[in-house]
Amino acid sequence: MDVEKLIQIISEDIPRRKTPIHRIILSFIIRDFKVWWTYKFWLVLDIAGIIIFILTYYLFSFITTPQHIQEAGYTVGGYFTFALIGIAFQHYVHFAVQTINESIRDEQWNGTLETILSTATDFKVFLLGEVCFSFIVSSILLLMSILIGIMLGAVFYTTPSSILAATILAMLLIASHMDIGILSTGVIMKVKQGSPVTWAFSWLSQLVSGVFYPLKLLPWYLEWLGKAFPLTYSLDGIRLCLQSAKDLTSPAIVSNIIYLFIFIVVATPIALYVFKIGYDSARRDGSLGQY
């Protein structure tokens, strides 16, 4: 093609209209899916990892008594269902805490962050686009974990209204943990190192939030510490919904929702403030594209 013809095509007088946000987000999802699809071996490893993890707790359930589970108010399913819910919803925890940070690091690593941020797309839309594919993958992995669990004998006791309550709690779980993710990304943009905030939060919450065992089994001080983490309230609420068919009329569910809501109201402005400091600082230092 000669220069004149190319110029004619690219200069056609067509007014640019703002691309709708859903179209931009869809283009991020398509991009991430296509990139992810080139790593087929990872996909196999991800699924194998889930199966092995669930099998471990399935076998572990044979040597535990369901007594503590029932004492905690979770009516059916015993230890395996209890642990399965903890494992399955960990996918959302990982998504919410790590995705923004990992996406930005990936863009920096690829050398694409500065190019994206020099486009007409707003930074908030960019962040939203970056997390959508991970949300879809996490949801698929969560459902896959539940299905594998059911095949191995996990038992749930639910009603449509308890599933609705569990969905609301799952969204609050994501929103509360997303605050931690946003905050730690702000720190990482400034210090260019893995954030101790993310590390400490992820491990501590896994340890003391009742992912693998009821809080009552912990020493009093760890049980007390566990009450500071939003994951404790999310998992407790979700288990009550899925193992005991509790819904939004249950005081236990409402109190879990209130705690999570207060956490989000307090943490969101702090997280956004820290993120803005980190982002502005990286723009001032000229280190936005560096990892």
Next chain:
Amino acid sequence: MVDYALETFDLTKIFESREDGVRRVVRAVDHVNIRVRRGEFFGLLGPNGAGKTTLIKMLCTIILPTEGTAKVNGYDIIHEPIKVRSSIGWFHGETGGRSLYWRLNAEDNLRFYAYLQNVSRDVAEKRIDALLEFFDLSRERKKLVKDYSTGMKVRVMLARALLHNPPILLMDEPTIGLDTVSAVETRNLLKALNRELGKTIIFTSHNMFEVEQLCERIAIMKSGRVVVDAAPSILRDMLRDIRAVEVEVRSVDNLSELIDMLSNLSIVRKVVDVKNDPIAVTVRLQVDDEYEAIPLIADRLHRLGVKVSSIRRSEPTLEDVFVRLARGESA
């Protein structure tokens, strides 16, 4: 009233860092005031570390200025970043193709950026086809970028900068990594975009030849400051006192011995440039008097046993301006 595509107002960027507890302050860009008219082809030159890339990144809104501001297409880079970004096509050649998604093919890369730049689907598809054809990538459009050569990646990046038909192109070393044919085609394309569509082009390069060929006006940066801002012909006039000689010899076994010998000649002021190709070595020298220098150099090369292809008087080029300014001499 002149309509400027780009204006900077005391634009300054200071980087601070700490090394071994010692605070270091670097003025990467220091009170730069440049004005580029709409439709102008403007060259930005300078040695490594002169502040060109920092300046361009501030114009792209990627880096915040420490002081001052700039207007791009009439929009302020601090307060109207989205409007600024809509107005520019940025190519940054120093990344060598790293700024693409290597696990996507060329058309998926372009399609993704088209949406981010508010180009509608139909228009994007048409332009992607045309750009891939122009840059000779049509046959490899479905191949993952990771399997492309550096030159092919550079061509995809150029296509990306043009996709949304911006009025201002910030071309940071656009011919870096391109073969000769692609470099010529790219220069022709930029020339045509400038002449036929009135695009304003800010062009940086280390290739003095292409800067002289393309740019109507050139700013030379040194240590964050613009030390010269003039037309190439004016810059050359400023160098009338420069006498230069170009020596071409068959390839030599010991190049540094040859360069040492030439630079130690009393009549040679400095070695400006050395091009070492597989079949020939070309050395450009600044001398006191070219008519005295030519026989003297020929004699010394003959004694050294070097096979000389040519020794000739040479007109001053921007390379000479560049070397002069880079060494801190006045133009």
